[in-house]
Amino acid sequence: MESYNNxxxxxxxxxxxxxxxxxxxTAQRLAFYLLKSEKADVEKLAGSILEAKExxxxxxVCFNMTEIDPCAICTSLRRDRSLICVVEExxxxxxxxxxxxxxxxxxxxxxxxSPLDGIGPEDLKxxxxxxxxxxxxxxxxxxxxxxxxxxxxxxxYLSKLIKPLGVKVSRLAQGMPMGGSLEYxxxxxxxxxIEGRREL
Amino acid sequence: MRLSSLFVHNFKxxxxxxxxxxxxxxxxxxxxxxxKTNTLQSIYFLSTLSTQFxxxxxxxxxxxxxxxxxxxxxxxxxxxxxxVRYGPGRDVKLKLNGNTVAKKSDYIGxxxxxxxxxxxxxxxxxxxxxxxxxxxxxxxxVNRGYLKSLQKYTAVLAHKNKLLSEAFKKRxxxxxxxxxxxxLCESGAEVIKIxxxxxxxxxxxxxxxxxxxxxxxESASLEYKCSFECVGDLKAAFAxxxxxxxxxxxxxxxxxxxxxxxxxxxxxxxxxAKYYASDGQQRTLxxxxxxxxxxxxxxxxxxxxxxxxxDVFYELDADRKAAVLEFFRPMPQLFIVSLEADWVKKVFPDxxxxxxxxxxxxxxxxxx
Ligand SMILES: Nc1ncnc2c1ncn2[C@@H]1O[C@H](COP(=O)(O)OP(=O)(O)OP(=O)(O)O)[C@@H](O)[C@H]1O
Ligand SMILES: [Mg+2]
Ligand SMILES: [Zn+2]
Numbered sequence: 001m002e003s004y005n006n007x008x009x010x011x012x013x014x015x016x017x018x019x020x021x022x023x024x025x026t027a028q029r030l031a032f033y034l035l036k037s038e039k040a041d042v043e044k045l046a047g048s049i050l051e052a053k054e055x056x057x058x059x060x061v062c063f064n065m066t067e068i069d070p071c072a073i074c075t076s077l078r079r080d081r082s083l084i085c086v087v088e089e090x091x092x093x094x095x096x097x098x099x100x101x102x103x104x105x106x107x108x109x110x111x112x113x114s115p116l117d118g119i120g121p122e123d124l125k126x127x128x129x130x131x132x133x134x135x136x137x138x139x140x141x142x143x144x145x146x147x148x149x150x151x152x153x154x155x156x157y158l159s160k161l162i163k164p165l166g167v168k169v170s171r172l173a174q175g176m177p178m179g180g181s182l183e184y185x186x187x188x189x190x191x192x193x194i195e196g197r198r199e200l
Numbered sequence: 201m202r203l204s205s206l207f208v209h210n211f212k213x214x215x216x217x218x219x220x221x222x223x224x225x226x227x228x229x230x231x232x233x234x235x236k237t238n239t240l241q242s243i244y245f246l247s248t249l250s251t252q253f254x255x256x257x258x259x260x261x262x263x264x265x266x267x268x269x270x271x272x273x274x275x276x277x278x279x280x281x282x283x284v285r286y287g288p289g290r291d292v293k294l295k296l297n298g299n300t301v302a303k304k305s306d307y308i309g310x311x312x313x314x315x316x317x318x319x320x321x322x323x324x325x326x327x328x329x330x331x332x333x334x335x336x337x338x339x340x341x342v343n344r345g346y347l348k349s350l351q352k353y354t355a356v357l358a359h360k361n362k363l364l365s366e367a368f369k370k371r372x373x374x375x376x377x378x379x380x381x382x383x384l385c386e387s388g389a390e391v392i393k394i395x396x397x398x399x400x401x402x403x404x405x406x407x408x409x410x411x412x413x414x415x416x417x418e419s420a421s422l423e424y425k426c427s428f429e430c431v432g433d434l435k436a437a438f439a440x441x442x443x444x445x446x447x448x449x450x451x452x453x454x455x456x457x458x459x460x461x462x463x464x465x466x467x468x469x470x471x472x473a474k475y476y477a478s479d480g481q482q483r484t485l486x487x488x489x490x491x492x493x494x495x496x497x498x499x500x501x502x503x504x505x506x507x508x509x510x511d512v513f514y515e516l517d518a519d520r521k522a523a524v525l526e527f528f529r530p531m532p533q534l535f536i537v538s539l540e541a542d543w544v545k546k547v548f549p550d551x552x553x554x555x556x557x558x559x560x561x562x563x564x565x566x567x568x
Binding site: 113120121149150152156160161 | 355356358360363366373379380382
């Protein structure tokens with residue numbers, strides 16, 4: 001790119017482009033926006049990125065993102081502690097919690113079983129989930145992995161492990177578009193999916 | 201259904217080809233290597249998103265970094281527009297009536313085609329893979345559920361085969377394999393069921409067409425050949441056989457049965473045509489099969505597909521040529537490539553004709 005004989009600008013664009021959902025054009029727009037902004041604003045942004053990065057950790061119980069460990073969901077007294085909803089990513093907790101239709105606990109397994117990406121059960125927080133089920137008084141596990149091939153395989157795999165423990169296992173209803181991911185499903189669809197969950 | 205306009209940009213040897221007004225019968229003429237087949241292929245691609253190449257990249261015009269094909273469509277009284285663009289880079293962009301469509305399965309089937317080409321003979325002579333591909337493209341154009349099941353099956357199969365291919369390094373977790381097998385059976389059974397139903401319809405239409413061409417002397421049939429014994433509950437039979445084959449699959453590092461291993465046999469007088477049909481018989485058989493494809497689509501969606509004819513009169517004497525053309529006369533839209541355009545024009549005096557040269561339009565002579 002001859003039009004930018006400016007190494008630092010190219011570097012900034014490259015860094016921005018690494019983020020999910022950001023293509024080269026958007027990366028350029030963001031970079032120019034930042035350069036046009038007041039220095040104080042840019043410092044505020046850089047500061048908040050660093051601060052969040054330093055303060056936010058994974059909850060040692062459910063692997064949600066949190067500043068305080070265990071997280072607010074895990075320590076809440078207003079939640080139904082006999083219900084665990086299993087999701088792939090911390091993002092999915094936000095989507096499901098916003099529906100207000102689910103009042104139980106969560107467990108993030110950090111991905112899905114995907115041989116093509118070299119991810120097996122041992123790479124996920126599945127052992128931790130089984131330990132939780134053994135320790136806590138769990139009556140039902142709702143599996144809310146994504147409705148794609150890997151998410152579906154993870155759901156089948158989990159139900160085979162959990163059912164023998166005498167715990168009810170259900171799957172989020174197929175109200176969601178096939179291959180879609182939870183974070184993009186709207187709240188109404190998700191709420192319906194929670195209510196209409198089917199037992200596995 | 202009818203294609204009312206076509207615009208092709210950088211597709212194979214075609215630089216820019218703008219055909220704003222298409223007719224019922226469209227004759228495409230030009231010298232060897234001018235781009236006649238490529239013009240038909242662009243319509244085929246616009247409809248099915250398939251080319252004879254392994255990658256879309258190979259269809260990008262040498263020296264260019266993208267291609268696009270656009271078409272206007274009249275389908276049961278409605279006007280539609282379709283657009284597909286590949287590159288720069290590797291992304292495929294699909295548009296329907298100007299709106300971006302994210303999934304192929306929401307696009308394929310909007311424009312439906314049957315392509316008659318010289319290499320159709322490979323359907324009889326070639327590998328099972330070629331026959332499966334023909335079935336997949338045919339059924340996908342009229343049944344989106346089929347395409348979705350097929351896509352799911354292919355995705356699950358890729359995961360499972362990856363597990364199996366690494367089995368020598370690391371013994372696969374039986375529960376993980378089972379999680380993929382369960383999905384494989386579900387989508388695979390659906391694919392087989394729909395293919396078998398299609399084969400039953402196709403076989404009848406195939407025999408009828410073939411009888412008409414062979415003057416009732418020969419009987420032709422198609423038989424869907426499943427890679428495992430698929431009687432009773434398909435899904436259960438598939439699951440049981442996979443369970444039985446698990447050790448063998450682990451040893452071989454791949455999935456041994458399923459719709460990706462099935463075949464469709466062409467038979468003439470009860471014998472497999474691959475071995476027992478003469479060259480001429482094989483030509484007539486594939487021709488009859490293509491006509492059966494047409495009937496299948498017509499029956500499934502109550503609408504006629506667009507017909508692409510690429511020099512199918514090659515090797516036929518005048519009487520047979522005339523007889524073959526009679527099959528096409530009642531169909532609403534034909535694109536005919538022929539080196540003997542004058543002769544075709546006599547048969548279809550109202551046809552529009554387009555002369556292609558060097559991948560572009562040389563002149564458009566439209567008869568009123
Ligand atoms: N990606 C590409 N870029 C440029 N040219 C290409 C590309 N792919 C194929 N071609 C060329 O396009 C030319 C025209 O091909 P096409 O098959 O359309 O000819 P045709 O008019 O049907 O000729 P014939 O009468 O011999 O069948 C071929 O010479 C082929 O090499
Ligand atoms: Mg040709
Ligand atoms: Zn927590």
